[in-house]
Amino acid sequence: MPKALVTGGAGFIGSHVVDRLLEDGYEVTVLDNLSDGTLDNLVHLKNDKRFLFVEGDLRDPDVVSRLVKDVDAVFHLAAHAKMRVSLGDHRVDLEHNIIGTLNVLEAMAANNVHDLIFASSSAIYGEATVVPTPEEYIGIQTSLYGAAKLASEGYAEAFVQFAPIKFWAYRFGTILGERCRRGAIWDFEHKLIKNPKELEILGDGKQSKDYLYVKDCAEGILLGYKKSSASINIFNLGLQEQTTVDELASIVIDEMGLANVKRKYTGGPRGWIGDNPVVYLQVEKIKNLGWKPKMSPKDTIRLTAKWTVKDIEKRAHRAEHSETLHS
Numbered sequence: 001m002p003k004a005l006v007t008g009g010a011g012f013i014g015s016h017v018v019d020r021l022l023e024d025g026y027e028v029t030v031l032d033n034l035s036d037g038t039l040d041n042l043v044h045l046k047n048d049k050r051f052l053f054v055e056g057d058l059r060d061p062d063v064v065s066r067l068v069k070d071v072d073a074v075f076h077l078a079a080h081a082k083m084r085v086s087l088g089d090h091r092v093d094l095e096h097n098i099i100g101t102l103n104v105l106e107a108m109a110a111n112n113v114h115d116l117i118f119a120s121s122s123a124i125y126g127e128a129t130v131v132p133t134p135e136e137y138i139g140i141q142t143s144l145y146g147a148a149k150l151a152s153e154g155y156a157e158a159f160v161q162f163a164p165i166k167f168w169a170y171r172f173g174t175i176l177g178e179r180c181r182r183g184a185i186w187d188f189e190h191k192l193i194k195n196p197k198e199l200e201i202l203g204d205g206k207q208s209k210d211y212l213y214v215k216d217c218a219e220g221i222l223l224g225y226k227k228s229s230a231s232i233n234i235f236n237l238g239l240q241e242q243t244t245v246d247e248l249a250s251i252v253i254d255e256m257g258l259a260n261v262k263r264k265y266t267g268g269p270r271g272w273i274g275d276n277p278v279v280y281l282q283v284e285k286i287k288n289l290g291w292k293p294k295m296s297p298k299d300t301i302r303l304t305a306k307w308t309v310k311d312i313e314k315r316a317h318r319a320e321h322s323e324t325l326h327s
């Protein structure tokens, strides 16, 4: 039975990669410090003997080395992904994302583990002047998060030159689906629960993004890994379709059963520094390997909006219940 280590496996995308690996017959260990992830994402696996969860931090080289030791592949998804936090804390991406990745690479090289599959980001293209943006495009960095993803890719590519490591990097657009507890849908629903009459939208609402369903994303990661065998394999993962934040807001409002919601824009083409107004990825490279995403962006947004409503209710109920138990 092949063995995989999934860093960040308690997170949104990582937990779906874990599910997909188990479906494929892998034994899976997850390393996650639960800073942003939650065991709720893995609770359905608690009786699966092929699955092990380890709470630990990527920044600790001893933990990483111990877990990397006897696996066949490392799916490295753990990262600090909150762009706006790194505007104030300039070291957080360096420490979690670059040094964290270096710890993985050193552990793999020392333990003769070959396959590194990495969650990169379309953030590395910055405000791309070529759209749809191909993998060859080199952009100016607009966020420390993007800069750290690019540096991590660079470190991995350099390790490939002197260690027996093969590297797969996937540059995602915006991934949505069950267990997504960050981003526009999460933000909008929380705001609309507080005030169903008005919605504050960061930016001008015209930002257009490439939304991809998380299960199509996990499928793409596994398919690219199985079907490409160069020493360095880099793929965009998106749908090559654009949806504006305003269109997304309309679906969320509709899904929450609201009407006549006044939209208040903070203005400007970006929601925050580092919010690239247009993300539109060329995805022929992965499609040419046979990847066929099943879900459209609109259906993905609707499904995520529906799931989020239920998740917020579930959490509120749990919080209320635990308050009652403690009072």
Ligand SMILES: NC(=O)c1ccc[n+]([C@@H]2O[C@H](COP(=O)([O-])OP(=O)(O)OC[C@H]3O[C@@H](n4cnc5c(N)ncnc54)[C@H](O)[C@@H]3O)[C@@H](O)[C@H]2O)c1
Residues within 6 Å of the ligand: 007, 008, 009, 010, 011, 012, 013, 014, 031, 032, 033, 034, 035, 036, 037, 038, 056, 057, 058, 059, 076, 077, 078, 079, 080, 081, 096, 100, 119, 120, 121, 122, 171, 172, 173, 174, 175, 176
């Ligand atoms: N969600 C997206 O749309 C998107 C887009 C582009 C790239 N990505 C990348 O995909 C990966 C997964 O993203 P996600 O949306 O699932 O985020 P997430 O925050 O849900 O998952 C990241 C996980 O990493 C864990 N983690 C963070 N720092 C850690 C550390 N130092 N040690 C151990 N664990 C740590 C967190 O607890 C969390 O469970 C990340 O690398 C992210 O940068 C995500």
